[in-house]
Amino acid sequence: MNKKYTFYNIEVMQKGDLNGYIQGDITFKYNNTEYNHEFLFRFNDSSNGDNNKLVSIDYSYKIPYIEEVWPEIEKYLIDYIGKYKIEKDGLLLIKRDILFQKDDGLLQALLSTGLCENKGNWIIKCENDIKVMKELQKACSEHMKTVKNYEDYKLCFANETDYKDNITIK
Structure with a gap:
């Protein structure tokens, strides 16, 4: 540019x-x-x-x-x-990249929801839908309860085309 x-x-x-x-x-x-x-x-x-x-x-x-x-x-x-x-209804949807600490257990917890897709090299994508992100954060929170000092760990959901556009879910 x-x-x-x-x-x-x-x-x-x-x-x-x-x-x-x-x-x-x-x-x-x-x-x-x-x-x-x-x-x-x-x-x-x-x-x-x-x-x-x-x-x-x-x-x-x-x-x-x-x-x-x-x-x-x-x-x-x-x-x-x-x-x-x-999409067929004319709405535009972006994907969100899920940014998280590299942890095999967390990766499996997120994938087990069926709400995200593993693109390899620790790149996980999900829909830009607040309900989906809340469910993924819930799975993260459940897993991270078992990891010392990470009980309140929050995922970061970043716009796949612009990481400055990111959100966390409570």
């Missing part, structure tokens, strides 16, 4: 007027200063124009090199949404 901009607060919209869009913030550096702008990307709303198009970046006319990076930004967002799985 070009160092002239950075994405953050990316949100895939699945309801309401912005269903089928990604919105978020992007920081550009120009005039020796960083400036924050909002963007809107359409991936699934052909009634309003072509899909997979960067619709707008607010105040883009102020960014001196916007024409140079526009296609690059659009490609990044196409790749970003491509990592999502589109």
